[in-house]
Amino acid sequence: MIQLKNLSLRRGLKDLLIDASLTLNPGYKTGLVGANGVGKSSLFALLKGELHADAGDADIPKQWVMAHVAQETPALDTAAIDYVLDGDQELRQLEAELAAAEARDDGSAIGHLHGELARIEAYSAPARAAKLLTGLGFAVEAHRNPVKSFSGGWRMRLNLAQALMCRSDLLLLDEPTNHLDLETVLWLEDWLQSYPGTLLIISHDRDFLDSICSHIAEVANQTLTLYTGNYSQFETMRAEKLARQQGEYDKQQRQIAHLESFITRFKAKASKARQAQSRVKALEKLERIAPAHVASPFDFHFDSPDNLPNPLLRLDKVDIGYGSSTILRGLSLSVEAGSRIGLLGVNGAGKSTLVKLLAGDLPQQAGEVIKAQTLKIGYFAQHQLETLREDESPLQHMQRLAPTVRELELRSFLGGFNFRGDSATDLVGPMSGGEKARLALAMIVWQKPNLLLLDEPTNHLDLEMRHALTLALQDFSGALIVVSHDRSLLESTTDLFWLVSDGTVKPFDGDLEDYRQWRLAQLAEGNKPSSGDAQSVNRKEQKRQEAEARQKLAQLKKPLLSKLAKLEKQLEQLSGEKNQLDAFMSGEDAYSDANKAKLAEAVKRLGVVSSELAQVEEDWMLLQEELEALESSTQAD
Known part of the structure; x- marks a missing residue:
């Protein structure tokens, strides 16, 4: 252990x-x-x-025996499969000893070493290494390619394969x-x-x-x-533990306050000095309970887009690729307002290529891309982090986006992404990948896009930030297209899937579990995936209707939410004024001869404010009921 x-x-x-x-x-x-x-x-x-x-x-x-993934991969001439086999150090050691024994013709040692190789199933090792490479996405014909021929991302997969090869x-x-x-x-x-x-x-x-x-x-x-x-069970247990801990912390704080008050009041009195000193010792010995930190450090949302044209974007017989190489052909697709689409497909099938085309970063080779006049795209991809200015702070990035907005408002906004205090003015250069990703997302959120294109947005983000992003995307009223290996994000934020496979893009009529079963079956059979096999469960029409219903609900709720915001502002103002009047009238000074006129005015004003407050509260309640009824009727439809 x-x-x-x-x-x-x-x-x-x-x-x-x-x-x-x-x-x-x-x-x-x-x-x-x-x-x-x-x-x-x-x-x-x-x-x-x-x-x-x-x-x-x-x-x-x-x-x-311990195994871990190496962080560096030298540019070796070694074949990929041999590099993976190097992960089994005992195998390589026995092979070296066998070669030495054969060189000196030591029959006894040769027999013993063959027995040891049989014990570790050395003769099936190449097949196990090949299975690891295939599982991690390497084509069979690439197994003999030299390590140095692979890009950085694929070399990291080789390191992972090597760690898994170790019988650890x-x-x-x-x-x-x-x-x-x-x-x-x-x-x-x-x-x-x-x-x-x-x-x-x-x-x-x-x-x-x-x-x-x-x-x-x-x-x-x-x-x-x-x-x-597992993690879900941990979240439940941790929440219960933190609730108990917070209760114990609050109780202890009251105890500490009582002890400190006694010490302050009586440490100078001779008759109470001994008791005060004993409480000082009790306070020193007290094992302090830490306050529970339940709240997430992240708090942000996407504001409603200024325009939601329909469709936002359409492809008509589009081919896309790089140079003379075409990756995807004959695409005729439409991105409707309110669409929430997850892209599925094996690595290299063209998911990121499609997203780059939609973002305008890659021109089409053929066909037409038709964009709505008021289309406003928010695009997040890993290379977006490289566009951040390393010699500037998060606050300076936001000030370039919004030069007329007050610094206090920008700081408050950045605080929702956990850039608080000095961290809002720290230089971007030394920041971690997670911090840079949070800043890139903050800049996208500020611009109020009506189409979000997210290519692996959760890389570098911790669990709390992933959760906050998921909640924000659930409330986003624009259209969303996302590529992610994070199933929780995909399941929580998308309604339908497009399968990128065999040089084309088609709707996938199923959910992630259907896709998982289909892919595992394909891997088990060793067959090349085919989009024709992907007709698992036909939920396309249901999901289209759900997307339309959500869009309809967002449009109907918009004026009601605007009224609600105004009422809440009135409630805040009237409640504040009522509290001030109540505070004045509860004080002794209000009833002095000098304040007779002021008291009379306060009594009169309190009656007006109370009446207005009651009316605004009633209007607020009616509006809340109207919103709830609207949501219920839309769900029923």
């Missing part, structure tokens, strides 16, 4: 863990979760021997789904579910954690807490 005992870990001047303890039994599949910067990757570095604890112990059984007792995976497509994530899930060793995984993909994990270890408040169950 893995045992962390009274562990303290520091990076620079920052204490990551203080006196933390954790026990992981053999076979546990544990998700390591926590906000960015709390020390998850540092804990991995400690387990790998790259860091040393500042105090306490980290014990891993000496005989355990402990497997450490740090964000393994980043830069993988949905199909590869599904395959990796199945592989990890059957992994017999102990797994420790850092991931911000809640569906991935739900599918694999038997336990969740949370890093928070400089300590480690182990929960039994």
